[in-house]
Amino acid sequence: MNIRxxxxxxxxxxxxxxxxxxxxxxxxxxxxxxxxxxxxxxVMFADKVAEKTGGKVKVEVFGDRQLGDDKQLLxxxxxxxxxxxxxxxxxxxxxxxAPAFDALQLPFLVPSYDRMAEVLSSDVGQQMLxxxxxTGIKGLGYIEAGQRHFxxxxxxxxxxxxxxGLKTRIVPTPLHxxxxxxxxxNPIGMAYGEVFSALETGTIDAVEINLSSAFAESFYEAxxxxxxxxxxxxxxxxxxxxxxxxxxxDDVKTAIVEAGHEVIAEHYALARDQEAEIARKLExxxxxxxxxxxxxxxxxxxxPVFDSWVAKDPLIQTFVDAVxxxx
Numbered sequence: 356m357n358i359r360x361x362x363x364x365x366x367x368x369x370x371x372x373x374x375x376x377x378x379x380x381x382x383x384x385x386x387x388x389x390x391x392x393x394x395x396x397x398v399m400f401a402d403k404v405a406e407k408t409g410g411k412v413k414v415e416v417f418g419d420r421q422l423g424d425d426k427q428l429l430x431x432x433x434x435x436x437x438x439x440x441x442x443x444x445x446x447x448x449x450x451x452x453a454p455a456f457d458a459l460q461l462p463f464l465v466p467s468y469d470r471m472a473e474v475l476s477s478d479v480g481q482q483m484l485x486x487x488x489x490t491g492i493k494g495l496g497y498i499e500a501g502q503r504h505f506x507x508x509x510x511x512x513x514x515x516x517x518x519x520g521l522k523t524r525i526v527p528t529p530l531h532x533x534x535x536x537x538x539x540x541n542p543i544g545m546a547y548g549e550v551f552s553a554l555e556t557g558t559i560d561a562v563e564i565n566l567s568s569a570f571a572e573s574f575y576e577a578x579x580x581x582x583x584x585x586x587x588x589x590x591x592x593x594x595x596x597x598x599x600x601x602x603x604x605d606d607v608k609t610a611i612v613e614a615g616h617e618v619i620a621e622h623y624a625l626a627r628d629q630e631a632e633i634a635r636k637l638e639x640x641x642x643x644x645x646x647x648x649x650x651x652x653x654x655x656x657x658x659p660v661f662d663s664w665v666a667k668d669p670l671i672q673t674f675v676d677a678v679x680x681x682x
Contacts, residue, residue, distance in 0.1 A: 379607070380413045381599075384422030384431075385441040385591065386547060387500065388571040392629065393441050393591055394418045396498030396622040400593060403614035412607055414439075420548060426450055432596045433491050439595040441498055445526040447592060451490045455483055455670035457530050460587040462657040465678055468499065471588050472623035476616065479677045482670060484592070493600040495615030499626040500589040501565030501633075508578040509560045513645050515539065515652045524550055524562040533660045534586075535563065538653060554578050565589050566633040567626070575640045582645050583634075584653065593618070 383401070387393040394416065401414035422428060422437055425446035431437030447456040465471045474480060475497045484494025505512055505523075512518060519539045525531040527544025535542040543559055553559045554577035562574065563586070569575055593615050600608060634644055647653060665671050 378411050378413065379603070380415055381438040381595075382415050382417060382422070383439040383441065384417040384420075384428050384437060386420045386424045386428065386443070387418060387568065389418035391418065391571040392500050392565075392567045392622075392626055393498060395625060396591070396618060397441055397593075399622055399625075400496070400498070400614055400618045403617060404611055407610035407614055408607055412610070424546065424548065429492075432594060435596055435598060437596070438599050439495075439593070441591040441593050443500070443526075444590050444592060445528050445531065448530075449528055451487065451492070453486055453490070454668040455486055455674070456592070457528075457664055457667065458483075458671040458674035459590050460530060461661050461664060461671075461675070462534055462586050463654050464661070464675060465588055468502075468588075468623045468627035470678065471499070471590070472620045474674070474677050475590065475623075476619045477677060479670070479674050480619075482673070486670070487592075487594060488597065491597045493595045493597050494592060495595060495612065496593040497590045497619050498593055498622050500591060501567045501626050501630060502585040503563050503565055503587055503589055504584050505561060505582040506564050506569050506574060506578045507561040507580040507582070508554050508557070509580075511580045511643060511645050512561070512582045512647070514648050515656065518653075521560040522558070524553060524559045530660070530664060531563075533663075534657055537656045537660050539656070550574065551577060566630060566637060569642075570633050570637055570640075575637055575642045579642050580645070581634075581637060581642050582647055584647055584650065586653070586657070 383397055385393045385397060397416040401416055404412050404414050423431060425442045428437060428440040428442055429446065429450050432440055444456050444459050448454050480497065487494040507521065515538065521540045523535055523540040523542050524545045525535055525542045532542050545553060550562055551572060551574060554562065554574060564574065638644055665675055
C-alpha cells in the first residue's frame with residue numbers, strides 16, 4: 356500500500372459514518388425492578404440491536420435503579436455519563452420542559468394496548484420523540500409498563516366514594532395531582548423507591564400502579580386490595596444521549612432507530628398478554644382483585660382535567676385526535 360492509499364484508508368476510518376473498527380457496548384438503565392416489564396422491553400431492544408448489527412453493538416441493561424431513578428437517568432444522559440435509558444413518561448414534562456408527553460397519560464383516552472401501540476408507532480409518536488432533540492436527547496421508541504390500576508392497603512375500593520380521603524402515592528406531577536384530587540383522594544408525591552415502606556408503615560393508604568409493578572416490587576405484601584380501573588397507560592420513553600448517538604456510524608444509528616421503532620408493537624403485545632397472568636399471580640399472593648362498580652363516575656370526575664390539559668400543547672391535541680381517529 357502506498358502512502359496516499361494508506362492516508363485515504365485512515366481518513367475513511369475516521370470519517371463520520373465509517374464502519375466500526377471494534378465492538379461497542381452501550382449501557383442502558385431503567386428505574387424498575389429487573390423482573391419488571393421495562394426490563395423485558397429493554398432486553399427485547401438489546402436483542403434487536405445485536406441482531407441488526409451482527410453482534411458488534413451490545414446493549415447492556417441495568418435495572419433496579421442501578422444507574423439511578425428516572426430523574427438521575429435523564430441527567431446522566433444529558434451529561435453523557437449514561438449512554439441510554441428507559442424513562443417513565445411522567446418524569447419528562449417537568450424535567451425536560453416537554454409538556455406534550457402528558458398526552459400519553461390523559462385519563463381514559465386510549466382504549467387498548469393495541470391502539471396505544473398503533474398511535475405511538477405512527478407519525479405523532481415520532482413527533483413526540485423528535486421534540487426531545489432540543490434537550491440533547493435522541494428519542495428511539497416506547498416500552499409499556501402496563502395500564503394503571505389502584506392498590507389499597509386499608510380496604511377494597513369498589514366505588515368512587517371509597518376513594519375519598521385515601522392517602523394515595525402519586526408521581527408528583529401537576530397532571531397526576533389534578534387527576535387524583537378530582538377523584539377525591541389525598542394525593543401524596545413520593546419517590547418510587549419509597550412506596551413499599553410507605554405502604555408497610557401506613558404512611559400512605561394506597562398507590563395508583565400497574566399490576567406488573569405491584570408484582571415485581573412485592574407491593575402485594577403490604578397491600579392486598581387491587582381495583583382494575585385502567586385509568587391510563589404507563590409508557591417509558593427509550594432514549595439515548597444525542598451526542599453519543601450522533602457519534603455512532605450511520606449503519607449502527609439506523610439499526611438502533613429501527614430496533615427502537617420495532618420494539619413498540621412487540622412489547623405492547625407482550626404487556627397486553629401478560630396482564631391477565633400477572634393478575635392471577637397477584638391473586639395467588641392473596642390480593643383481592645375487584646372492579647369499580649361506577650367507573651363512569653370516575654371518568655366523569657376526571658373529564659375536566661382532561662379537557663384543561665389538551666390546551667397545554669398543540670401536540671397533545673394532535674395525539675388525542677390520532678387516538679380517536681377511526682381505524
